[in-house]
Amino acid sequence: MKLRLFEFYFIKDYLRPWFGLIYSLFFLFFLGAIGYRITEGWEWSDCLWMVLITITTIGFGEVQPLSPEGRIVTVLVIVGGLIFIQFTFQKAVRLFESGYFQRVNELRFKRLLRKMENHVILCGYGRVGQEISNQIKTQNIPIIVVESDEDRKKIAEENGLEVLCADATLDETLKLAGLEKCKSLVVTLPNDAANLYVVLSAKGIRSSIRVIARAGTEEAASKLRLAGASIVVSPYIAAGRAMASMALRPIAIDFLDLLAGSECEIEEFELSNDISLFETAEKRSLSELGIGKKSGAKILAIKENEKLFTNPGGNFILQPGQVLIAFGSKEQLNILNGLLGNLVVAVELLK
Structure with missing residues (x-):
């Protein structure tokens, strides 16, 4: 309940910059309709319709032939509409420069995160992270990427992924990414110390979470296991074993490749x-x-x-x-x- 109230006031704050323009538009409609009502004596529905097609320049034609006074009202409505459009454009430019639309997008993203469950959280979108995300996407499993690097964030977004641009080592970042409702956490940051920190933070928040972590050295792998990582993978060791298996058991490797595409x-x-x-x-x-x-x-x-x-x-x-x-x-x-x-x-x- 508190979360919904928070969202209500949060959305209200984002809509507040547009209230003035909305009131101005209604005021313009109201004055224009009154003007046609006084000069032409039309029904309110015809008056409002005439204001609408005049402001939007749809050009359906006059509801009825206009009197000279009615044409003056039409000119005033057109001028008012042009002024309204100009103010709207200027307002949009100022809001864009102030980062308003970015904050709106962040709000949408946070609401999406709160609704997600049984997803995979991927910390780090380097070369290893990109390959992992490609494999997860083939299984139609939702995935959230946590990445602090702007360039990698853009690459992930271009690949159609939802990206949380934040520090993965922080508890609040993992909570925001939906750690308490996710399927598993994959940690592929380039720094072993950062990976260890993420594992410790994740286990502190949710001890039962399944964590798959990347390690650069055997010493780091040992520490990650002690921290609670379910599976620790070293890209170098894994690549060496895979190449050795290709040399010794090529048919078995071919079977696994076929399995991945089936x-x-x-x-x-x-x-x-x-x-x-x-x-x-x-x-x-x-x-x-x-x-x-x-x-x-x-x-x-x-x-x-x-x-x-x-x-x-x-x-x-x-x-x-x-x-x-x-x-x-x-x-x-x-x-x-x-x-x-x-x-x-x-x-x-x-x-």
């Missing part, structure tokens, strides 16, 4: 830790649930604590806290989600 996805299904749900469940094994037959999705692996069970068989029993890694189309994965029912507490897209 309609198939890989998702994580996190199972509940509530033991009672599993005790009351009639079907707990993969074969009993009929995941492959009913959904068409493929369970690639099941993560339990720190162990990873790859290509599990039909007799594999689902347990609390496990994470199922499944492969399939969006429709197949939705069916799988329905088969698991209330056993699932969270679904995370990996590709």
Whole structure:
């Protein structure tokens, strides 16, 4: 309620510069209509219509033949309209020079941020950030870019992204970007210290937030993990591993590239830790649930604590806290989600 009242008064302040022009326009309409009413004796609707087509220079013609007095009223209305247009233009120029329209755009952007949820916050729009945003956009997931550099901000806006031009290390910036309602936070600032600061701030605001951070060195990666980053990626190490994999397992890399351009996805299904749900469940094994037959999705692996069970068989029993890694189309994965029912507490897209 307080937020809506704040928005009301905020919008009112932005409309206040136009009140004088709006009152002047109504005053011009009122005087012109009275003038036609006195000189021509028309109905009020005809008087107002004549003022409208005169001011806007639409040129539909006179409502009725005008008397000499009526033509004088028409001339006065035309002069008043020209003066009004001149004042409107001058007002717009002054407001533009004072940054008024930029503030209006910021208000629109802040209202948009408050409505967003399940989006990705991307801190930093360098080369790595640009590639990340391109990949996220292919999944039709809303994304907010936090960037303090004006040049990078313009590039992001040209690419059709919503950009919050602010310091990502500040708590108020992360809150404004919707940290409490976002899907995940990706930190790709060029400075390791700044990345660490963002992770600490984000975890302080929302401890359960999923944070993917960039690290330039192994030491920075270690500190980012200690700060609470869910995943730490070093572009140099990742590029080296990818190139080594291309040399050793080119077919597997080609498969991943094909997967990136297909309609198939890989998702994580996190199972509940509530033991009672599993005790009351009639079907707990993969074969009993009929995941492959009913959904068409493929369970690639099941993560339990720190162990990873790859290509599990039909007799594999689902347990609390496990994470199922499944492969399939969006429709197949939705069916799988329905088969698991209330056993699932969270679904995370990996590709």
